[in-house]
Amino acid sequence: MPAKREFRGVRFLLFDIDDTLFPSSEFAKKARKNAIAAMLSAGLPADANSVSAALREIICKKGANNQEHFDLLCKKLKCKNPAKIIASAIRAYHDTKRQIAPYPRVSSLLAKLRKRGFVLCVATEGIAKKQWDKLIRLGLQDSFDSVFISEELGLNKSPNFYLRICRALGAKPSTCAMIGNHPVLDVLSSRKAGMVAIRVLKGKHQKEKCNSDFAVRNISEVGKLPILK
């Protein structure tokens, strides 16, 4: 257990997007479920459980950002008429993802924090266009002063990623707080860079142990933390 750290003068608040501003994992799960249902109803001769297992395997192997999950799935399942099945899946997937919404009270929290004088930034891992698409769909594209995305910085979320953001902001790390759900990318790395790490206990990593400076069950509680008063 590291020594208790004391912070004064936090001025910059950095937010992750996925499972921090909105329930990304839940939506992804729902979108995949709906995509599989659409494939079966378009004539894929298989059962939901085996399709689901095959899809999980593909995502695990190719990564979540690969654009060909459903193409690979049809290939794996030796599907005849793959174009119809893939088009049905993509449609159902995107129709679900279109419905994304922020966690409760996120917009008002951001507005309140800005009013209190904090500089608000997004600091997120991912493909720039995809992350902007999420911000726009969440209606939060104008809620931040700056948006930092790993692809654009050419750096994955590491201490250097956070130090680069500090340079861009002209800020000392100790005046920055990173708010995110991921134990390594959001919490450990920002702490190593000298920032305050506020963990949001959401998403699939929420049960993992990790040393953060603060932890909240819901992002709306961030506004009540004493260091942000």
Place this chain on the structure above:
Amino acid sequence: MPAKREFRGVRFLLFDIDDTLFPSSEFAKKARKNAIAAMLSAGLPADANSVSAALREIICKKGANNQEHFDLLCKKLKCKNPAKIIASAIRAYHDTKRQIAPYPRVSSLLAKLRKRGFVLCVATEGIAKKQWDKLIRLGLQDSFDSVFISEELGLNKSPNFYLRICRALGAKPSTCAMIGNHPVLDVLSSRKAGMVAIRVLKGKHQKEKCNSDFAVRNISEVGKLPILK
């Protein structure tokens, strides 16, 4: 002017999708207009007319199916923060294209023709997944007995494309009618293959001259043609 051709025994009806089953050109135009509005409102420092001209040039050069229109546009306009602008454009574009709907009375026309004993097929030029996506969004994915797409056949719309379809259907060309809007791809090529060509006067080619066997202003009139009685 060729000699008047006589047809008896048409049993197979082939339909194009774009500007035949739905107003594809109108939607594309509207989608591009909305995308440009979204880019400007996301902060692109330009005026709608010059952005529109630049986009037209890119589409003309790269083809309508290129996936990077907006990326190229931002590059051309030397846009800072392109990811936000591109994501805004893509969102607006797809939100408009999502709203596609068939021309009036298309569904009931297809149902009626099927009931009269015709075999209904789609015969379309394009990328298989994209064409299926349109059929699904139009709600017409189950209205046809077969779907033939140039990408899957490995043949662009030419007389051979239509002869290949005849082989697949076990049909003589003279028993097939092709219904589409394009003077060359739909009308001339199917005629050369020996089919009946029914021209739908829609889309940007509607004022071009071409010899079809029949011409209709609206697809719903196809049901009233004497050869389909």
